[in-house]
Amino acid sequence: MAVPEKAATRPGGRRRPGPARRPRPGEDRLRETTVRWLADRGVSLEDIGNIVLEIQAPFYDSLTLNECVESVNRVIDKREVQHAVITGIALDILAEQGKLPEPLQGTIIRDDSLFGIDEVLALSITNVYGSIGLTNFGYLDKVKLGVIARLNGRGPHCHTFLDDLVAGIAAAAAARIAHTRGHD
Amino acid sequence: MAVPEKAATRPGGRRRPGPARRPRPGEDRLRETTVRWLADRGVSLEDIGNIVLEIQAPFYDSLTLNECVESVNRVIDKREVQHAVITGIALDILAEQGKLPEPLQGTIIRDDSLFGIDEVLALSITNVYGSIGLTNFGYLDKVKLGVIARLNGRGPHCHTFLDDLVAGIAAAAAARIAHTRGHD
Amino acid sequence: MAVPEKAATRPGGRRRPGPARRPRPGEDRLRETTVRWLADRGVSLEDIGNIVLEIQAPFYDSLTLNECVESVNRVIDKREVQHAVITGIALDILAEQGKLPEPLQGTIIRDDSLFGIDEVLALSITNVYGSIGLTNFGYLDKVKLGVIARLNGRGPHCHTFLDDLVAGIAAAAAARIAHTRGHD
Amino acid sequence: MAVPEKAATRPGGRRRPGPARRPRPGEDRLRETTVRWLADRGVSLEDIGNIVLEIQAPFYDSLTLNECVESVNRVIDKREVQHAVITGIALDILAEQGKLPEPLQGTIIRDDSLFGIDEVLALSITNVYGSIGLTNFGYLDKVKLGVIARLNGRGPHCHTFLDDLVAGIAAAAAARIAHTRGHD
Structure with missing residues (x-):
């Protein structure tokens, strides 16, 4: 697979506090690989942040793309994700x-509508900020905002999983903003 | 609570086959109570069938309201539901x-946007026909088709859970149609 | 219900960082109410910490009750929980x-084995630290360690939900320790 | 992959009734492939039935291996599964x-304890008969009854997913028996 491994160089690291918390070898690499694979498949964190902004802007006047991208970053911090x-x-x-x-090959290449394992993986992403993300996940998966539409109108690439994963990340990041901001 | 119990009179019963299968006292009553409570809160199985028809008609030319209501009935057969x-x-x-x-009273009366237990219950409904219902659940919960909109623009009633439950039933019934019809 | 509300006095507050993060009125109160209700029903955070210690001690030599209770506290911080x-x-x-x-009254009082809504709520707790908590949740729900057994061998009280909730919190706290410590 | 496709020859087919129900090309093949892959990896439906019998026998005096294997067959009928x-x-x-x-290769080969995607897939299996299967899934995944233990004490094979899938199928089949038999 044309996804070369290189040493992780991400500065700063995770922000989860707590006494037992220390960055470990391999951990930052997994995060960095995640971001790189998304980028290699045509999805930047800003692309996802833009989706978050579009669905959450009606509820929070002061919401910026910056805050949305920051929220996407926190979602991507989670190992489950x-x-x-x-x-x-x-x-x-x-x-x-x-x-x-x-028959898995054909099922995934055709993006068979009865294959739900892509939704299953996406749900495990959305769940990291609780069930309030479920609604936005389903909505995004149906109306295909922003980069999700681009992934679906695909050329040579197979994005059966990727479009759901992106919807899942955006929905989780939106839920995180709701939880963080509360009732503004 | 003004929801009187009366003896179940539903003829016919469940259609799931299998040797160990027998109707049991209390079982039909639970199903009947479910349908009656939905009706008492303003939701008929036909209301839900209409939502199913609206989201699935684009995919199946020959789909009728009858088949949609039948599918809703099969979803309602499930004890988890x-x-x-x-x-x-x-x-x-x-x-x-x-x-x-x-604080539960206030949270539910206000339909607090950070309260996700209604989505949690609805997801347990949608899941009975697998994860392909997730997308429709989220979509319905967001755009509020048919009776769901009516429940939301509520007068004196509190429908914090009901609108999600209805979206969950409709999404499961739609998933069941997809599984049953396959790739028409 | 004899659970009086009083002003939250919890010092310190939540530790989640981020620019938009500020404690809000009502938020600490919800956390405080959660801890108080658990205590009123006979479950201290230390009780739950002891369960976490019992299931995780075999994997981490240096694990202390303190760290387990701290992990329980972080789980309880989550609004979904x-x-x-x-x-x-x-x-x-x-x-x-x-x-x-x-029939809900009878179903819950009898702790009907076919009623799964208690598991559904507990799963939404376990999920906040990802799916690796699932195994411990099911195990705890079956073997009923520590305070969970006490709740089950109940006297006058109904703990149909509480035993699953406690298993869910313990499983999430155990998953959090696994994620935080990684591969020690 | 050494798993040759051949035309499905399974007689009889699915038993789900209903007017719109017709067997379709490819559908029986998917079921047949599922059973064959399990067998190729060392798991017969009777192996799984034996696990079901072990966990459910204490609750149902008259339960036979036959009924348990039948229940496993019904679980395997589901496309999500x-x-x-x-x-x-x-x-x-x-x-x-x-x-x-x-890093996916290493994560799966090592059966990394922080990798939860195997549990995520298994949960989607358990859910087809509702949440009451959750407890048994977790329990089986922890104590590793029957064939699950054999898969774990593996020789040259990687069964990171398979042991969870088997636990998920057994838990769903046990839940189905509970739902079918009710309160015997």
């Missing part, structure tokens, strides 16, 4: 390369 | 009557 | 007082 | 063959 993204994109890429066993 | 509906409506009614302890 | 606990305990208390409509 | 099994086993096999991109 990293694992879901990596697994889903790997399946997309393997399908693209024709390397999955049948 | 019955329990979720009964629990949610009971909470709505108790909130309406001011009988819940604070 | 607070809402699930408050909703579940309210249903237990209303059932105890005979104030729920039938 | 088939997709989860096929996806999980494909990932196990690809990991075994070293064909996944890093």
